[in-house]
Amino acid sequence: MILVDKNTKVIVQGATGKMGSAHTKRMIEYGTNIVGGTTPGKGGETIHGKPVFDTVLEAVEKTGATCSCIFVPPYLALDAGMEALDAGIKLLVLITEGMPPQDTAKLVAQVKAKDAKLIGPNCPGIITPGQSLIGILPGSIFKSGPVGMVSKSGTLTYEIALALTESGLGQSTCVGTGGDPIKGLDYKEVLSMFEADPATQVIVMIGEIGGNAEEDAADYIKANIKKPVIGFIAGQTAPPGKRMGHAGAIISGGKGTAESKLESFRSNGVLVAMTPKEVAQQAAEALKQPVKAK
Amino acid sequence: MNLYEYEAKRIFAEAGIPVPPAARITKPEELAKVHFGYPLTLKCQVMAGGRGKAGGIKFAKDLNEGKSLVKDLMALTIKGSKTESLLVEPKMPIARELYLAVTLDRNRGCAIFIASAEGGIEIESSDNVLTEPIPYPYHGFAGRKLAQKLGLKGAVLNKVADIANKLYKVFENKDLDLAEINPLVITTGDDVVALDGKIIVNDDSIARQKSFAGMEESHLSELSVRERRAKMAGLNLVELEGNIGILCNGAGLTMATMDMVKGFGGDPGNFLDAGGGSDQKKTLEALELVNENPNVDVILLNILGGITACDEVAGALVQFMKRHPERKMIVRLRGNNQDIAEKMLSESGLKLYPDLEEAVKAAVEAAKSAGKKPVGAGKS
Numbered sequence: 001m002i003l004v005d006k007n008t009k010v011i012v013q014g015a016t017g018k019m020g021s022a023h024t025k026r027m028i029e030y031g032t033n034i035v036g037g038t039t040p041g042k043g044g045e046t047i048h049g050k051p052v053f054d055t056v057l058e059a060v061e062k063t064g065a066t067c068s069c070i071f072v073p074p075y076l077a078l079d080a081g082m083e084a085l086d087a088g089i090k091l092l093v094l095i096t097e098g099m100p101p102q103d104t105a106k107l108v109a110q111v112k113a114k115d116a117k118l119i120g121p122n123c124p125g126i127i128t129p130g131q132s133l134i135g136i137l138p139g140s141i142f143k144s145g146p147v148g149m150v151s152k153s154g155t156l157t158y159e160i161a162l163a164l165t166e167s168g169l170g171q172s173t174c175v176g177t178g179g180d181p182i183k184g185l186d187y188k189e190v191l192s193m194f195e196a197d198p199a200t201q202v203i204v205m206i207g208e209i210g211g212n213a214e215e216d217a218a219d220y221i222k223a224n225i226k227k228p229v230i231g232f233i234a235g236q237t238a239p240p241g242k243r244m245g246h247a248g249a250i251i252s253g254g255k256g257t258a259e260s261k262l263e264s265f266r267s268n269g270v271l272v273a274m275t276p277k278e279v280a281q282q283a284a285e286a287l288k289q290p291v292k293a294k
Numbered sequence: 295m296n297l298y299e300y301e302a303k304r305i306f307a308e309a310g311i312p313v314p315p316a317a318r319i320t321k322p323e324e325l326a327k328v329h330f331g332y333p334l335t336l337k338c339q340v341m342a343g344g345r346g347k348a349g350g351i352k353f354a355k356d357l358n359e360g361k362s363l364v365k366d367l368m369a370l371t372i373k374g375s376k377t378e379s380l381l382v383e384p385k386m387p388i389a390r391e392l393y394l395a396v397t398l399d400r401n402r403g404c405a406i407f408i409a410s411a412e413g414g415i416e417i418e419s420s421d422n423v424l425t426e427p428i429p430y431p432y433h434g435f436a437g438r439k440l441a442q443k444l445g446l447k448g449a450v451l452n453k454v455a456d457i458a459n460k461l462y463k464v465f466e467n468k469d470l471d472l473a474e475i476n477p478l479v480i481t482t483g484d485d486v487v488a489l490d491g492k493i494i495v496n497d498d499s500i501a502r503q504k505s506f507a508g509m510e511e512s513h514l515s516e517l518s519v520r521e522r523r524a525k526m527a528g529l530n531l532v533e534l535e536g537n538i539g540i541l542c543n544g545a546g547l548t549m550a551t552m553d554m555v556k557g558f559g560g561d562p563g564n565f566l567d568a569g570g571g572s573d574q575k576k577t578l579e580a581l582e583l584v585n586e587n588p589n590v591d592v593i594l595l596n597i598l599g600g601i602t603a604c605d606e607v608a609g610a611l612v613q614f615m616k617r618h619p620e621r622k623m624i625v626r627l628r629g630n631n632q633d634i635a636e637k638m639l640s641e642s643g644l645k646l647y648p649d650l651e652e653a654v655k656a657a658v659e660a661a662k663s664a665g666k667k668p669v670g671a672g673k674s
Contacts, residue, residue, distance in 0.1 A: 100499040108403045136601050153546025155598050181400040208546050211400050234549035237556045245530040245545025245567035
């Protein structure tokens with residue numbers, strides 16, 4: 001497993017809002033070690049039996065939290081993230097969709113300066129099955145096992161996790177890095193963590209059109225990753241110049257196409273799957289092979 | 295949101311970036327009131343790029359020629375984008391052209407300057423391009439550093455540095471995705487002037503930028519009527535040529551479903567991502583939008599409920615099928631409250647596919663048999 005386990009102490013920023021409250025409840029039910037929440041002005045109250053604090057600093061001092069799951073409106077997300085970093089939080093899971101990208105860039109710069117990690121924004125979060133779910137992923141789809149997953153997408157991750165789980169393959173950790181063009185953790189950082197993680201034996205990497213993070217990751221895999229990697233790209237039928245839902249999912253100036261990404265996967269030794277079921281078949285195949293030496 | 299040139303230049307001028315004197319007109323007779331002296335430049339105000347090559351920029355040597363050009367240019371449509379108005383400016387005595395822009399770099403995760411000592415170019419296809427990461431918080435040396443890297447000297451170096459600094463401030467203060475001056479001209483008198491301007495406002499930031507309030511709907515000209523309706527309803531719709539209408543939750547899953555449709559021999563008619571957590575009302579609007587596309591013979595609904603509740607979707611489906619009983623539907627529904635949804639749909643006679651591949655195959659089959667019917671049959 002990477003980044004989170006059953007001991008990770010998590011607070012929820014925006015815990016008393018509609019989304020925050022509903023998902024705090026689901027995270028607690030899943031078994032995540034939620035130690036409290038924050039909502040300015042509601043300090044002293046409780047939410048689903050956990051204490052609510054006015055500030056992240058107070059929450060960290062009283063609970064020892066190291067991770068924050070952030071459910072705040074888009075224009076408050078930068079402030080919330082900065083507050084978490086200032087209080088010493090080391091892992092930020094930012095679920096919020098629609099954060100202005102210039103705000104994200106400012107947050108990313110501060111995350112680097114504080115030597116912290118950011119997952120998101122506009123992401124489903126992270127799950128180490130059976131131990132900790134931080135975000136909005138449907139816990140019942142996942143089970144513990146040898147497959148590490150990293151993805152830009154939410155529901156597509158669930159679809160592929162479901163295909164894996166139904167074929168008997170569980171997951172070590174699944175990280176949804178988010179669909180925005182400017183964001184925290186990228187493929188390469190997550191891939192290097194999976195490479196070092198003894199519980200992960202095979203890696204599934206889910207990408208989509210737009211940008212060149214997948215091509216970059218493919219080069220990185222060839223040079224640095226010994227574990228088998230299975231790649232999946234969404235958007236082979238997407239027309240150029242159109243934004244496909246995610247802010248980052250756009251083919252512009254002939255760049256960021258699915259073909260380019262699939263080609264760089266193939267030429268760098270990444271196994272390519274064309275459907276969620278094929279991902280599961282390829283993963284099962286790869287698990288039978290001995291680890292290659294590089 | 296893309297702005298017209300005249301809107302971009304108005305914003306540049308407010309920020310202190312020099313722009314040519316200009317008048318905006320739509321009728322030939324308005325030209326008589328423009329007193330910049332001849333020759334004049336007449337420029338179509340369109341959203342599409344490649345305006346110069348398409349004949350959207352003309353020069354008039356006198357009023358008579360100008361009037362007839364106004365008539366011709368106002369009738370011009372460039373790449374499907376109608377001329378909204380004309381921008382009239384005095385013709386500039388150009389000594390040199392530069393390119394200058396500020397945008398966000400998704401790989402570096404920060405703002406960058408893009409600049410070139412050659413202006414008026416298509417920046418994507420030029421080799422002579424500088425990209426400079428912009429340190430945050432911003433300081434004015436960034437502009438000077440850039441101007442020097444462009445090989446400038448003396449008064450022109452200072453003027454270009456000042457414009458670069460102001461352009462960055464516009465980019466930051468107005469929440470832009472792109473602020474571009476192409477070309478930035480150096481005149482024979484060593485003045486530096488933004489001859490053309492392009493601004494793309496970040497869509498997620500419009501709501502906090504009061505100066506752009508209410509502009510969005512009139513600036514969506516590249517979208518179809520249904521795509522525009524979807525956008526206003528908070529749905530993401532892109533229409534395509536095929537006959538299988540697709541509705542999913544989540545961008546990645548929607549694209550993957552389209553790809554599978556194509557992979558199994560079908561043709562997607564649209565991309566519709568209803569987003570996470572859509573309720574009954576929003577899902578119903580999404581179904582109607584897919585249904586109204588005349589190309590669509592079959593609708594494939596694929597919902598994997600994480601934050602979307604299956605019973606909300608089922609409620610929308612029941613209502614939709616009452617309105618359109620003949621519409622061929624393939625439905626795959628899994629996740630939260632799936633059991634309630636199944637109960638709600640059991641009376642409708644609708645077959646539910648738990649497996650995505652099976653659902654896609656069924657939709658492709660249904661679309662093929664619909665395609666064999668005589669024209670006009672099978673459409674509600």
